[in-house]
Amino acid sequence: MRRATENENMREETSKNIGTPKRYYFVDEAGDGVLFDRKGRVPIGKQGCSRFFILGLLDVSNPKLLEQSLNELRQRLLSDPYFHGVPSMHPDGKKTARAFHATDDIPEVRRDVFKMLSGLDLRFFAVVRDKWKVLDYVRQRNQTDASYRYNPNELYDYLVRNLFRDRLQRDDEYVIQFAKRGKSDRTAALLKALESARRRFAERWGKTSNAPIKVIPCSSQESAGLQAVDYFLWSLQRLYERREDRFLNLLWPAVRLVRDLDDTRTNKYGEYYTQKKPLSLAALKP
Numbered sequence: 538m539r540r541a542t543e544n545e546n547m548r549e550e551t552s553k554n555i556g557t558p559k560r561y562y563f564v565d566e567a568g569d570g571v572l573f574d575r576k577g578r579v580p581i582g583k584q585g586c587s588r589f590f591i592l593g594l595l596d597v598s599n600p601k602l603l604e605q606s607l608n609e610l611r612q613r614l615l616s617d618p619y620f621h622g623v624p625s626m627h628p629d630g631k632k633t634a635r636a637f638h639a640t641d642d643i644p645e646v647r648r649d650v651f652k653m654l655s656g657l658d659l660r661f662f663a664v665v666r667d668k669w670k671v672l673d674y675v676r677q678r679n680q681t682d683a684s685y686r687y688n689p690n691e692l693y694d695y696l697v698r699n700l701f702r703d704r705l706q707r708d709d710e711y712v713i714q715f716a717k718r719g720k721s722d723r724t725a726a727l728l729k730a731l732e733s734a735r736r737r738f739a740e741r742w743g744k745t746s747n748a749p750i751k752v753i754p755c756s757s758q759e760s761a762g763l764q765a766v767d768y769f770l771w772s773l774q775r776l777y778e779r780r781e782d783r784f785l786n787l788l789w790p791a792v793r794l795v796r797d798l799d800d801t802r803t804n805k806y807g808e809y810y811t812q813k814k815p816l817s818l819a820a821l822k823p
Contacts, residue, residue: 558708558709558710559708559709559710559711559712560596560707560708560710560711560712561596561597561598561600561712561713561714561762562594562595562596562597562704562711562712562713562714563594563595563597563713563714563760563762563763563765563766564592564593564594564595564697564700564713564714564715564716564766565592565593565715565716565757565763565766565767565770566590566591566592566593566693566716566718566770567587567589567590567591567593567770567771567773567774568587568588568589568590568591568668568774568778569586569587569590569689570590570668570689570690570692570693571586571587571689572668572671572672572675572687572689573687574586579672581668581669581672582668587668587774587778588667588668588669588777588778589665589666589667589668589774589777589778590665590666590668590671590692590696591663591664591665591666591770591773591774591777592663592664592693592696592697592700593661593662593663593700593766593769593770593773594661594662594663594700594701594704594766595659595660595661595762595765595766595769596659596660596661596662596704596793597658597659597762597765598658598659599657599658600761600762602657603657603659603761603762603765604761604762606653606657606761607637607650607653607761607764607765608761610649610650610653611633611634611637614626614633614646614649615634619645620645620646623643625641625642625643625646626646633646635758636757636758636764637650637757637764637767637768638757638764638767639767639768639771639772640771647768650768651768651784651787651788654765654768654769654788654791655787655788655790655791659765659791660791660793661766661769661788661791661792661793662700662704662792662793662794662795663700663769663770663773663792663794663795663796664696664699664700664795664796664798665773665777665795665796665797665798665799666692666696666798666799667798667799667800670798670799671692675687690723690726693718694726694727694729694730697727697730697731697734698730698731698733698734698737699734699796699798700734701730701731701734701735702734702737702738703738704734705731705734705735705738705746705748705750706735706738706744706746707746708748709748710748710749710750710751711748711749711750711751712751712753713727713731713750713751713752713753714753714754714755714760714762714763715727715752715753715754715755716754716755716756716757716763716767717754717755717756722754723754724752724754727752728750728752731750731752732750768788769788769791769792771784772784772785772787772788773785773795776816776818776821777821780818780821781818782817782818785816786817789815789816790812792810792811792812792816793811793812794809794810794811795809795810795816796808796809796810797810800821800822802822808820
């Protein structure tokens with residue numbers, strides 16, 4: 538049953554992506570991978586520590602058009618007298634005046650960004666983990682291996698492999714921009730996770746690919762694609778963390794797959810939300 542369901546989901550979500558010479562992906566996260574504070578306590582779900590960790594991927598058919606659209610929107614907003622005096626719109630504030638970021642942008646700005654994104658050719662994919670379930674795994678592993686120590690990068694790389702497991706087989710080249718995470722350079726680790734995802738796909742489905750993969754760590758100020766995927770992730774996070782779905786509803790036509798790995802009410806491998814099975818507040822487990 539599991540194999541049949543995964544076959545169906547894979548065909549549904551990949552058949553719409555016609556192979557191209559070069560594919561552009563933009564990857565960012567929502568929430569954090571923190572399970573323990575410095576004193577070993579568990580802060581999950583408390584102030585400053587998310588309950589869920591989400592990794593999202595935005596497939597952009599025309600990055601130049603996206604960049605142009607966001608830049609034009611930003612300039613129009615900055616020249617609007619209505620926004621004069623708004624701190625986030627001031628260049629010295631290093632926020633909306635330099636890059637769109639849903640958390641920093643005021644509601645009027647967010648509304649225009651949502652409207653602009655809904656009119657572009659974008660495809661969004663995401664993987665969601667409940668950190669309480671991750672904590673259960675870590676504790677069980679500690680019982681069998683006293684030397685094991687959890688690292689948030691472990692969770693991040695696991696979700697990279699999951700997110701890209703069927704996204705690296707159809708095109709001639711892949712350019713993947715990852716949002717920078719801290720000061721360390723994790724390019725090699727990300728490439729390893731991507732190659733692992735592609736290798737596992739080949740082992741399971743018998744379809745190999747040697748298309749080059751270029752990993753580019755970026756800040757959101759350097760990448761319109763990362764600014765766009767941030768809005769998708771913010772909307773998805775609002776649903777999971779605050780049980781508010783109106784923002785995700787605005788972008789849902791561009792969503793191709795959200796996989797909730799820890800919602801095992803029906804299937805032990807999680808839930809798949811697609812255009813045929815939309816994700817909504819009513820669909821989430823209590």
